[in-house]
Amino acid sequence: MNAMAGEQQFLAHAGGGSAGPDRAGMAQLHSQLQQLQAWQTQLQQGLGSALAPTPGLQASHPLAQQTQALHQQCQDLQARWAQQWSALQPARSLAQDFEQRVILLVFGKFNAGKSSLCNFLAERFAAQGQPVRFFHLADGAVVESDEPLREGATETTARLQGLCLGTGLVLLDTPGLHSVTPENAALTQRFTESADGLLWLSSSTSPGQVQELDELARELRRNKPLLPVITRSDLIEEDEVDGEIQKCLRNKTPANRALQEADVQTRAQDKLRQLAIDAAVLKHPVSISVHAARSQPGPNALADAGLLRLYTAITEVLAPAQAYKQRKPAEVLLHHLEENVQGAIEAELLPELQDLQRALAQEQERLQQSKAAMLRAAWRRTIPALPGVLERYADRLPVLSAEVAALVRAEISEQLQGHLGGYVLSELPTEAAAVVLPAAIAGPDALYAALQNAVRVQIEAAFSAAVDACSHALEPVLVQTEKMQAHLRQCAQDLQDLGTALRA
Template sequence: MSVESTFIKAVAQLNPASQDRQPAIARMEQWLADLGQTTVAQSLSGTALVEQGTLAQSAQQLNQQLQAQREAWAASWSALAPAQELADRFRDRIMLLVFGSFNAGKSSLCNFLADRFRRQGHSVDFFRLADGQMQPMPEGFQEGATETTVALQGVCLGEKLVLLDTPGLHSANAHNAALTQQFLESTDALLWLSSSSAPGQVQELGDLLVELRRNKPLLPVITRSDRIEEDEIDNEIVKVLCNKTADNRQLQEEDVMTRAAQALNHWGLSRDLLKPALSLSVHMARSQQDEDQGLEQAGFERLYLAVQNLLTPALAYKQRKPAELQLHHIEEAILSPLMQTLEQGAAQLRQRIEEQTVVLQGAVQVLTEGTWRRVVPQLPEVLEKHAAQQDVAAVRTELGQNIGKAFADLSQTVLVNFQLTQPDVPTLNLPAHIGYEVFQEQGEGQAPLIDYNRLYMSLNDVVMNGAQELAEQVVEQAEQSLEQLKQELIGLENAVADQAQALEAIKRQLHAA
C-alpha cells in the first residue's frame, strides 16, 4: 500500500468524538460567577474622600471600568457563536487550519489534496461560510497569484478531515483578516504555509500566537519548492520547471525550523509544538507522468507522513475542545482584559496615592504656618475689642473661633481630596499675665493701655500650638483614609490574583485528564 493510501485510510479510521468535559465546564462557569462576585465585593469604597477630587475619581474610574468588563462578558461569549457553531458542525472531524500569506499556495494545496482523496474513492465537499451560513461550492478553490480567497472556505476530505482555507491574516482586506481570526478557535492543528521564494517569515507566527498558546501543534510547509531550468527540446532551448534539489530543500527547512524555534522560545512556548518542516511543489506533483514517483519527488509522501503524525495531538485537542473553548474565552476575553484594566487602573490610582502621600508629609507644617499667618494679623482687633473689660475668656473664645475658621478654610484647600471631620479647637492656654501685666491702666476714666509687643510674644506660640494640634488631628484622618484606600486596592488585586491561580488549577486538571 502506498504512503498516500495509508494516510487516507488512517484519516478514515479517526474517531474524533469529543469526551465528556461537562465537569470542567461547570467548574469554569462557577469560577466566572465567583470572579464577578469577587470584583463587586472588593470594589473601592472611597471612604472619606471628596467625590470630585482626583483621588476619588481615580478610584471610581477603576470601579466603573471593572463594572464595564463584567457587563461585556456575556456579549464577548456571544461573539464566539459562529466559531462554536462551526466546531459543533464538525464535531466528528479533525479540522486543520491552512494558514499563510495570500501568495503561499493555500488554495492550490487544498485543491490538490481534494483531488487525491477523490481518486481514492472518498467524498470531497467544498464549502464556504457567508454570514455564518455554510454554503456548498460545486468546484474547488480559485487559484491565482493574487488574493482570491474572499471568504472563509473549506473542504471536507472524506468523513473525518476538514481543511479550512482562510483569508490571510496579513490580508489587505480587513474583513478577511477579521474573519480568519474569528474562526481560528474552531481548528485543532495548524498548517503554516510559506512560499520557497521567502520561506518561514516568522513574523507571521505572531498572528498564530494565541493558537500556539492553546497548545495546538504547528506544521511548517514550504510550498512552490521548484525552480526554473533551461532544457533543450527539439533543438530549442526552453525553460522548464523542476523540483528544487534535496540539498536546497533541506537548507530551507532547517532555516525555517531554526527561526521558528527561536520565535517560540522568545514567546515562552515549547518547541514540542513545532513539527519538522517539509517542502513540496503542487505544480510538480501535478505535472509528473509517473504518479507515485511524482508525489514522492514533489514532497507529498513526506507531507502525508507529517500530517498523519500531526493527527495524534490534534485528536487529543479535539476531544477536549468544548472545555477548551470555554477556557480560552475566560482566559482571553475575560481574565486577560480584566487584569490589564486592573493593572492600568491600579497604576494610575497608586500614582494619585503617592502624590497625596507627598502632600500629607508636609501638610502639618503647611496647615500650621498657614493658619498662624491668617490669625495673627487679627489679634489687635480681638484684644482691643475686649480690653476695656479685660475679658480673658472672651479673648480665648474669639481667638479660638478665628483659629478654627482659618484652619477649616485652609485645610479644605490643602487637603482637597479628603472629606474631613473638622476637630474641635483645642483649649487655648493663654498666659495668666494677659489680664494683669499686659492690660495696664493709663489713668482714671481712660482705656487700658495694651503692650502689643509683649502680647505678640505671649500669643504667637499659643496660636501656633493650637493650629498644630488641629493639623495633626486632620492629617491623621487623611492618612487613615489613604491607608484604607491602599489596603482596598491591595485586597482587590490579591482577590483577582487568587482567581487567576484558581483558573490555572482548573486548566491543569483539564489538560491532565
C-alpha cells in the first residue's frame, strides 16, 4: 500500500469512531457495576454497627473514648465517600459529545512537540475532508475555536486544550498537571481521567525521561494503553545547493531511531515495573519528525518521517482504548472504591483500629500489674492498723472482726477507685471482706496471725474478682475489633479480585 492510501485508511478508521458498545459489552458492564456496588454495600454494612460501647467501661475511660472515636470515624468516612462520589458526577457526564469519542491524552514535558503533532494531525484530517474542531479550557469551561493550537519554543501550553478529529477521536493536549491554573485544575483532572489512551511524547534530544510517567501512574494503573512517541527526530545538516551552503532539516536515520526506540522501550518497561503497573499497557515506541514530514516534499515524506508507523501504532492503541472506554463507568466506580474508599481504610481506619487493639492489649497487661500493685498497697496500709484495733477489741471478737472487715472494705474500695476507676464495677457484696476468725484461738499472737491471714485472703479475693471483671469487660471491644479487621481484610481481597476480573 502506498503512503497516501495508508494514511487515508488510518484517518478514516481513527476518525470514524466506534460502533459503540455491543449488547454483550453492555450486559457485562452492568454486572460489573452491580458487583462493585454490592461490594460497597457489604463494606458499609460491616462498618455501620461495627463498634458498640461496652457496658463495663465508663464513658470517660480512654479506651471507651478511643472506641467511640473509631466508631465516629467509620461514620465520617461513609459520609465522605458519598460526597466524593457525587463530586465525580460532573466528570461522568462530561460533555456528551466527548462520550462518543475515544479520547487520547497527548502528554509530555514543555517543548516535547505536543501541540505541533496535534496540529499536524488536524491538518491531515482536514485534508481528508474530516471535521476538525479545536477547544480549550478557560475558567473551568470548554471553549471551542477554529484556531490551531499554539506552538512555540517557550512553554506555550499552560491550559488544557485539544481537538476533535473526525467524529470518533479527541486528542487532549495537556501541559502536565503541575502547570494548570487552579480554576482549570479540576476540569483538567477530569479530562485526564476521561482519557482512554495515552500518548507520551518526548523529544529525541533526551527521549524517555521516565520520571514523567509518575504523573500518569494513576491512569496507567487503569490499564490504559501507553504509546511512547519520540518527537523531533531530525537534525540540521548543511548541504551545498547551487554552490551555496544551506541548512536542511533531515530525518534521523532509521538505525538511530531504532536505537532510541529500543532504549525508551527498556526504560519505560523498568519504570512500569517499578510502579507495579502491568507492562502489557506499553506499546512499542515510535520515533517521528513533524517538521521533516512537513518540509520534505514527495510521496515518501510521511513514511520517512515515521508518521505512517505512528498511524499504525495509534491504530493499535485504539483497540485497548476502545476496550477501556467500554468499561469506563465500571473503572470510574472501581477507582473511586480503590482510591477513596480502600485508600482511606488503609491510610486512616486500619491504623486507628490497630492502635485500639494495641491499647486493649496494653490495658490487659496493666490490669494484671495493677492487681499486684493494689495488693501491695492495701497490705501496707491495712497491716499497721491491726495492732491498734486488736488492742481495743481483743476481748470482743465479733466487734474486732467487724472493725477489721470495715478497714479492709474501705481499703479495697480505695484501691479499686484508684486503679480501676474507669470501669463500671459492681458494688462490693456485703459478704466481701468479711473477716472470719477461727473458733478457738490460743493467745494474742495467734489472733494477730489469724487476722493477717484473713486480711490477705479477703484482699486477694476482692482484687482478683475485680481485675477479672475488668478484663472481661474489655472482651466485647476486642472481639468487635477483630471482627472488623477480618471484615476489612476480606473486603480488601474482594475488591482486588473485582479489579483483576474487570481489567482481565
